[in-house]
């Protein structure tokens with residue numbers, strides 16, 4: 573089993589040349605180079621050019637590069653998509669996706685541009701309509717590779733306050749995880765806006781892990797370390813997974829379909845879980 577760890581996903585405005593440079597040395601798994609809401613209308617062209625130059629220059633190492641383009645219905649959306657159709661990036665992130673039809677429209681542009689099938693699409697779940705259609709969006713096309721929660725836009729549109737327990741967002745968060753898993757794509761939690769609030773960030777990360785997210789989107793480098801820690805398998809989880817792998821090998825050799833590890837029942841589904849933990853751990857160790 574091969575897994576690409578996507579624990580921490582750092583946004584940066586494409587208009588911020590210093591951030592694009594600094595990101596080459598940051599410990600984030602994914603860099604989301606933003607052309608959308610973090611860039612003012614007057615800087616859209618500059619941001620597109622800077623991000624193009626940055627991805628062409630490279631130097632980002634293991635960090636996956638994702639470009640968040642402007643909405644298809646804006647003056648910049650189509651040109652953004654065409655500009656990055658043949659660049660060395662993992663995915664285009666589409667903001668405020670309301671329906672599968674919006675994904676299909678972008679897929680058509682990529683096909684017309686002859687983009688490689690390796691170029692994926694990530695859909696942002698950040699509107700009430702998008703959440704209601706999230707299963708269709710997540711399964712819209714084989715290029716669709718991940719769902720990204722936009723909890724700021726969502727809280728605004730739902731008219732729910734930003735609370736520590738994120739009560740008003742829970743239904744949308746869980747619906748997105750369900751849709752992602754049902755369609756076999758990754759799913760990433762929204763941002764924590766308070767840069768000074770380390771305790772709140774740690775709590776939000778824990779909640780994200782418990783809700784089933786693969787990682788969390790971030791807005792500042794100081795949020796990376798805590799997020800990586802929260803979304804990495806703990807030493808204890810790795811050690812138990814290793815014991816499960818060993819015990820299962822023996823059980824299989826003896827023709828058994830169940831085994832006890834540390835007094836707990838282990839069946840093939842637990843072995844699958846353990847193998848995923850080990851795959852993430854090994855991918856991270858190989859990177860170190």
Ligand SMILES: CC(C)(COP(=O)(O)OP(=O)(O)OC[C@H]1O[C@@H](n2cnc3c(N)ncnc32)[C@H](O)[C@@H]1OP(=O)(O)O)[C@@H](O)C(=O)NCCC(=O)NCCSC(=O)C[C@H](O)C(=O)O
Pocket residue numbers: 582583584585590591592594595606609610698721722723724725726762763791792793
């Ligand atoms: C929030 C910020 C504007 C703060 O920037 P700044 O004042 O420069 O912070 P610092 O002085 O503390 O920065 C220290 C150094 O770190 C670099 N830096 C800062 N932020 C980033 C970053 N995001 N990526 C890379 N590097 C970063 C600074 O350049 C400093 O470097 P150095 O010169 O070496 O000291 C800023 O953090 C920022 O712009 N953050 C990202 C904002 C953003 O992208 N927002 C859009 C995405 S959030 C969203 O829209 C989610 C979704 O759509 C929703 O609806 O929820």
Ligand SMILES: [Mg+2]
Pocket residue numbers: 609667698722724725
């Ligand atoms: Mg948003």
